[in-house]
Amino acid sequence: MAKDINTRLTRLRERRKGPDNVSMEAIAKAATASLRPATVVTPEAWENRGGATQHWTRYAIGSMQAVSHRSTEISLETGLRVADQLRDRLARAGVHAEFRLQGSVPLNVHIQGVSDVDLLAISTELWTYDSSGAKARLGEYRNPSQKTSVQLLRELRQQVEADLPNAFPAAKVDTMGAKSVKASGGSLPRDVDVVPSHWHDTTSYQLSDREMDRAVTIYNKKTGETIENRPFVHIDRIRSRCELIGGGLRKAIRLCKNIKADSERGIQLSSFDIGAIMYHADMNALRAGQFTDLAVLAETQRHLDALYANQALAESLMVPDGTRCIFDTPDKRAGLLGLSVEMDELLDNVFEENGAGLIGSALSRQLKRERVSALAI
Numbered sequence: 001m002a003k004d005i006n007t008r009l010t011r012l013r014e015r016r017k018g019p020d021n022v023s024m025e026a027i028a029k030a031a032t033a034s035l036r037p038a039t040v041v042t043p044e045a046w047e048n049r050g051g052a053t054q055h056w057t058r059y060a061i062g063s064m065q066a067v068s069h070r071s072t073e074i075s076l077e078t079g080l081r082v083a084d085q086l087r088d089r090l091a092r093a094g095v096h097a098e099f100r101l102q103g104s105v106p107l108n109v110h111i112q113g114v115s116d117v118d119l120l121a122i123s124t125e126l127w128t129y130d131s132s133g134a135k136a137r138l139g140e141y142r143n144p145s146q147k148t149s150v151q152l153l154r155e156l157r158q159q160v161e162a163d164l165p166n167a168f169p170a171a172k173v174d175t176m177g178a179k180s181v182k183a184s185g186g187s188l189p190r191d192v193d194v195v196p197s198h199w200h201d202t203t204s205y206q207l208s209d210r211e212m213d214r215a216v217t218i219y220n221k222k223t224g225e226t227i228e229n230r231p232f233v234h235i236d237r238i239r240s241r242c243e244l245i246g247g248g249l250r251k252a253i254r255l256c257k258n259i260k261a262d263s264e265r266g267i268q269l270s271s272f273d274i275g276a277i278m279y280h281a282d283m284n285a286l287r288a289g290q291f292t293d294l295a296v297l298a299e300t301q302r303h304l305d306a307l308y309a310n311q312a313l314a315e316s317l318m319v320p321d322g323t324r325c326i327f328d329t330p331d332k333r334a335g336l337l338g339l340s341v342e343m344d345e346l347l348d349n350v351f352e353e354n355g356a357g358l359i360g361s362a363l364s365r366q367l368k369r370e371r372v373s374a375l376a377i
Helices: 005-017 024-032 055-064 069-092 149-167 203-208 231-244 248-262 271-279 283-290 294-309 311-316 330-360 365-373
Strands: 097-102 117-129 172-174 181-185 188-201 215-219 226-229
Touching (some): 005 055, 005 248, 055 248, 055 330, 069 117, 069 149, 069 188, 097 231, 117 149, 117 215, 149 172, 149 181, 149 188, 149 215, 149 226, 231 248, 231 271, 248 283, 248 294, 248 330, 271 330, 283 294, 294 311, 294 365, 311 330, 330 365
Antiparallel strands (some): 172 181, 188 215, 215 226
């Protein structure tokens, strides 16, 4: 992360207030030159929190906040617009699909200027199922297609790649992604990642009939393999846990994502991974985020530090949907270290600028966390 707090604050403000689809290169140049946007904008509430010199504190608090309601609406509208265009074009080519949003936007942990809109394009021609499920045992499944998952998803991917440039001729369409096709720019105020997929009915779904229990199978263009994902379980479990504690879990996830966006350490953790990591934090500690945002900073720092110190514990943790371990590659452990160090530095700086002085700076991190958690700003 850039060491200059003014640069950090400029980047954060630009992400939250800058023009839609502004490039991160432009944001970085504006921050380096200490330029403010030419247009007059109303400061957000977090920009008036704390004293005039408490810049680190404002950065920490601002990084936790949800983007504006209108910004979220624009993300949702953009995703639905792409879905409407693709649905009709795919149908004309004899390819039938339905669409769902996944990822950060429906979970409300997206950060403007960084988070894309993830759109599942779900083929209705083929679905798979767990053969041990209740419906499967009763013989209720009759699959209409003779194609394999790989065949169908390869064809769906090819048609999406062909239709997106025609639907949005001014946009840039990137077909090089392993699992998605990205459309950006032109008339699209948000980048949209289209993920070709088909339904997979899990044993849980066969019992509940709730879509949140239904999985999807996606296609990796680079390897030719298919992968089972459970994006709606992930969303539901994080949302439910967060609502039980009054919103602190979402604040912690947004904080980590903004720290990653500003980091110069090359943190190799996806938004999905960050959500999964914070899902295992101390919810009682995050509950205090209802009353003081800085309690969220303190618990986030403690949790990341504890996970890196205890590798066996970290490697035992599963993603919320239960499909894999969170830290399943060496890069992710390195990413955890980078994020943990960034959070250490943020906690130290917030502690220092809230009147700790030279004596307080020698305190242990545990005592720093306790004092920061008690700050009502």
